[in-house]
Amino acid sequence: MYSQALSPAPVSRPQQPSVPGPLRRRPAIGLDPRGREQGGAQLQARPAHAAQQLRRPVPTQARPAAAPRTENPAERSPQVRAALAHIARISPSFVPRQLIRDGRHVLIAGTAGRTPVVAKCLARPGEDVEGTIQFQREIATYRAFVRHRPPARQPKLVAADSERCVLLMERVPGRPAARERHPSDAPTPGEVRAIVGAVRALNLWRPPTDVFDRPLDYGREVARYHALGLLTDRDAGDLQQLLHGLAHQPWQFCHGDALLTNVLLAPSGPVLVDWEQSGWYLPGYDLALLWTVMSGDTGARRQLSQVAQAGGTLPRDAFLVNLILLLMRELRRHDVPGAGEEQRILIRRLHEDAALARRAVRAAVGTR
Template structure:
């Protein structure tokens, strides 16, 4: 929540879903040997073309710049103090002061169409206040935005009673009616500032993020604390109705869902983008819990897989984690992955997209086609 995760538009290599390495060779080392059954759904790995030397140097330089900025990165968040005087921000500060009279605003981190983020202090303690933007009241999705904000407030309050095994900002205060949330400001920087990053995090950072997500997914809090934010049947019907899923795609996904009817669900962050993972000195800190709840296993992994298209090693790690729980865990991950990719396509494939964004959109379509084929292969093995 501390920085805006914008859409990345890199020119990246085409990826593919591969069978296990026992049949297909080492991942990332080119096409599988002759005779390999590419329809084998027992594994979901990624094959990416080797980068050119110039690309390697550019990626290395980007990683070095990120490493130099490993500590708290607030310089990029500094905004002209005049932004504190805009009508929307002044209204937000007034609402914050109602629940935190000692709040002293310092800088505007984000003033968007949905949320306003303001960094400040309460005494000597650095905090971040998140408020619903006045523009959201004029949006056709206003009620949905309010419900999500209320859900995030409820999640943070639940975490006070049931502390999760991952790091997250401490709740300072909240106003449910005015949609205000005040949290401690954690020192650190987002794992990526773009939704689809050009420069992927370093291998060590990827391992840390996956470890935090995996730890959260294995946590079992009381079942009445969190709900189920995603209606899988409704999502399949929605994407089918707009033509993103064919009749066969929808039938295959419903077939996998039927086989997962008795599988225990998993607590997920629900929006595990790299921009919602702060890399703090003590480890990853997860923020923006608007969509937290119970999902089919592998939902967070599917989100990370969808945005890490330029990092074959990271996708291979995610694939291995997704299938470590067996056939049913694999099927759940595939259902999640198709729906996540459909959402990403619907979010970004809009009129007026620039050339770089069109390249990213084509990559999403390629990934979606590969995921569909993996689903069909999985259905054939049931």
């Protein structure tokens, strides 16, 4: 209720000589101070809807919603803008949050609805023919994992576009097992055991043979490294002899690029990412790759060799063939002119490992 001082009805008061004039009061909400009558203190109340009009916001011209932006200013590069456009085609609800990588592949972390995701795009799918083939293989692998779930943990597929080379997958919380291809500080022994266990479980998996292909032609690889001078005539002959004995050996499904940088150490265990090279290989390919990049951890190398040779002579020979070819690939990758001191140390270590593998191959050929 209104008080008498704020009542809309006029109120007569006796004149008090001692009071100089009427008290000035602040008008209440809904009262119009311009409704005073001349010579009086009467206030007229505004209608109830008038108060609501006072509180109603003033209409303004609608502005278009700003495009989502990543935290990194490199999103202004043409390939990042193109990647964002391709991602929006397959996931309109994608909101970018962070630019993780901007190179041959563009990696952008964000959300699709309420789901944390990572978008992976090939920067130049029309120009990078080899990268396009590998990217399409990775998409095919993730789609196959929806129907045939492997024992090793991997990010779940959210959306994909094979034509534009765009892949959207869940973002798994965790940290990489290593930041470098050849890490100077290896993971702890417990982490190494978990990684080897996850890789071994994947290698023992038997999916349908027609789902995945064979990314590596072993005979062609031996001939290529022989032509480049990385393999001697004797090396090429020894490897061909081992491959002849492995002609009827069942192949394994392997990750194909089981570097420590492609392993996330999550609370639930190791998670394998980047499945571009996945497919069927001779047994021990993933183990040989881990052996190649873990030169600073003799205990891990011993464990990998024991696991690879536990199946008998043929798995041992397959592991050695894989090891020689992977060491040749690493030498070709790193032994380039103008290498720094740290890289020269790595090259010298790779040559030492290659000499050790050559002796093992010759010993294996001598036992046949």
